[in-house]
Amino acid sequence: MDGKVEASSKEADESLSNGSKRGGWISSPFFIGMIAGMSLGSTGIVGNLIVYLTREFNIKSITATQISNVVVGSTSIFPVVAAIVADSFFGSFYVAFASSCILLLGTILLFLTETINSLKPHPCSKDSSTTCKPPTGIQYTVLYISILLISIGFGGSRFTAASLGANQFDKPEHQGTFFNWYFFTFYVASGAALTGIIYIEDNLGWAIGFGICAVAAFVGVVVFVLGYRFYRAEKPQGSAILDLGRVFVASARKWRCKLSSRAEDYYGSSSGHDVLVHVLPPPIPGKGLRFFNRAALITDADLHSNGTIKKSSWRLCTIQQVEDFKKIVGILPLWTSSLFLSIPIVMQMDFIILQALVMDRSLGYHFEIPAGSISVIVLISAPIFLTFLDRVLLPSWHKVTRKSPKLLHQIGVGHVFNVLGMVVSALVESKRLKLAHEHVSMSVLWLFPQLVLVGIGEAFHFPGQVTFYYQQFPQSLKSTSTATVSMLIGVAFYMSNALIDQVRRSTDWLPDDINHGKIDNVYWMLVLLGGINFVYYLFCSSPYKYENV
Known part of the structure; x- marks a missing residue:
């Protein structure tokens, strides 16, 4: 008996020892290195994109401004898409890794537009503006694909990697400290790109500047992958964003139903069981925005013949989902x-x-x-x-x-x-x-x-x-x-x-x-x-x- 206890204790100690190798501060340098490379690579391009489009692609200034707005806007929209995909399907690591690879591919492609003469128009003559030739269809296509890949890659990687990094810690104060260092690195790297890399692009050549951006993105991807064995494994939990959509759809489908004042007429379970069992009386949805209370209202269409609840998340939601x-x-x-x-x-x-x-x-x-x-x-x-x-x-x-x-x-x-x-x-x-x-x-x-x-x-x-x-x-x-x-x-x-x-x-x-x-x-x-x-x-x-x- 004592031997079994000792063996069990030994296994527990080994498990704790193995677990300590994953997560915690040992994983942080890899996230810091990743965001530094990604920020240098993307900001060095996006921060000077208007100048590049006007000088190298002969695009009018206001049009170049609008293109830049779409690019920067996309880098802010794609984090939401990436978060939904990570939570619902693949997990943060694989989404962040795929996004960083997409960013790397975009920086390489944009580098090629500068180094291969056939991928950009001839520069405008300084003597006359009539000799300015706009980009051809192929040149526009390659340009737009490259900046689209950069937008998707940077947008999908930075916040997903930040969430994954915070998930390596159990204590909120440690998570807060990690976020501070993560975004401090982001600001420092972005500032370095807006000064150093842009200066190189303007004075030493776009090819050198874009080459540095591609190398920085590559280093970021490599550092991120090297830390994989130190990251805690995670499983997709399902996206809470979808719950919001379910509430809207469920309440719309029941718009003709009359609301009830009885607590037992509302679905208060969040455990996923299909049987309506309440140990304590369930709460009643709040009075504000009462129309959406219908999403938690149990109707005859939500019940089987034996009285159990049908599993249909797009027709019946919990009270908590409605309140959220x-x-x-x-x-x-x-x-x-x-x-x-x-x-x-x-x-x-x-x-x-x-x-x-x-x-x-x-x-x-x-x-x-x-x-x-x-x-x-x-x-x-x-x-x-x-x-x-x-x-x-x-x-x-x-x-x-x-x-x-x-x-x-x-x-x-x-x-x-x-x-x-x-x-x-x-x-x-x-x-x-x-x-x-x-x-x-x-x-x-x-x-x-x-x-x-x-x-x-x-x-x-x-x-x-x-x-x-x-x-x-x-x-x-x-x-x-x-x-x-x-x-x-x-x-x-x-x-x-x-x-x-x-x-x-x-x-x-x-x-x-x-x-x-x-x-x-x-x-x-x-x-x-x-x-x-x-x-x-x-x-x-x-x-x-x-x-x-």
């Missing part, structure tokens, strides 16, 4: 206000590059700031002010008021700084146009104040949004809350494209030569839209009641 759905619907107004907060930022980032291309970018006698690197000011100012906010401003506020500021207040301050950034953008562009008409080139340094304001605003609203959605989303949807923020940014890029299209059709503010346009009027329009959106945000946030806190 209603929580999401309650957050949607705030989500839409954040959407219109992102659109001005997206448009400003596009116009900043076009403005920088026609401004004096010299810094001293021998250095010229790359146009695609201008937006790095946001990446610098946001973390700096975020540190000040976290270490100085918020603790001081707590000492004075004995209360911590609410997340919605913090996000609201971000709205204000965003509008102020657009005001400064409009004033600076008005001054730049006046000087351009006098044939005087304005220094690109005048663009820095508006970018700093946007960075300060982002320090307020972006972490505030991530924390707000993480806390307010139902427990079953925690893993998708950050992907929802990413999707919000992606939709903003697509909507900004539509807004640019409308402005071009209705006005003459956005010609291909912005020196003959009125981008300052576009900025004033964004100030007006931002002000209206801020009022809408106040209307949505004032009555909101915090949950899950």
Whole structure:
């Protein structure tokens, strides 16, 4: 008997020992290395894409801006798709690995467009614009396939890998520390790409810059795969996103059914059993958005002849699924206000590059700031002010008021700084146009104040949004809350494209030569839209009641 106990104890110790080799901090360096390579490879391309399209593919500036918006928007939309696929079918590792390989393939293909002359049009003549030839159908096809692969790959890998990395830890504080290091690496690598790699592309050649991006992506894939034996195994759990769809479909199918006030008429089981057994009386769905309570209503069509419940997830949902759905619907107004907060930022980032291309970018006698690197000011100012906010401003506020500021207040301050950034953008562009008409080139340094304001605003609203959605989303949807923020940014890029299209059709503010346009009027329009959106945000946030806190 003692021998069996000793053997069992030995097996348990060996199991614990083997388990300790998987997960935990030993796996973290591989995720950090992976995101560093992926960020360098993708940001080095996407950050300078407008310049590449206009200079190397002879694409008009506003059209290049819209293409860039689609690319960046896709990198923010695909995380949601990747999360659903990972949760429902393949798991995070295989989705992240496949996505990173797709990114690598896209960087290689774009590298070939620069190194193989037949894959890009002849450069425009400096003497006459009439000799500019647009890309052929094949050249467009190869170009679009390459940037599509980069969008899918980077979008599908970064958040999926982050979730997989956090799953390697059991303690929430360790997960939080991992996220800090993961996204710190993401910002540092992106900043390095927006400065170093873009400088190489502008001064040493696109082929060298794109080659570095391809090598960085390759290293990221290799590092990620090398850590596989240290990762905890995971199984797909099914996507909670589908539960939201089931509630909508089930309630729509029963729209004619009358709601009941009896608790036993609603399906309260979440265990997956098909027999209706309640040890305790089940709860009644909440009174808010009562139409969707029908999804949990048990009707005759939901029962077998012996009284057991039919297994049909698209006709009958649990009360918990219904309540989770209603929580999401309650957050949607705030989500839409954040959407219109992102659109001005997206448009400003596009116009900043076009403005920088026609401004004096010299810094001293021998250095010229790359146009695609201008937006790095946001990446610098946001973390700096975020540190000040976290270490100085918020603790001081707590000492004075004995209360911590609410997340919605913090996000609201971000709205204000965003509008102020657009005001400064409009004033600076008005001054730049006046000087351009006098044939005087304005220094690109005048663009820095508006970018700093946007960075300060982002320090307020972006972490505030991530924390707000993480806390307010139902427990079953925690893993998708950050992907929802990413999707919000992606939709903003697509909507900004539509807004640019409308402005071009209705006005003459956005010609291909912005020196003959009125981008300052576009900025004033964004100030007006931002002000209206801020009022809408106040209307949505004032009555909101915090949950899950």
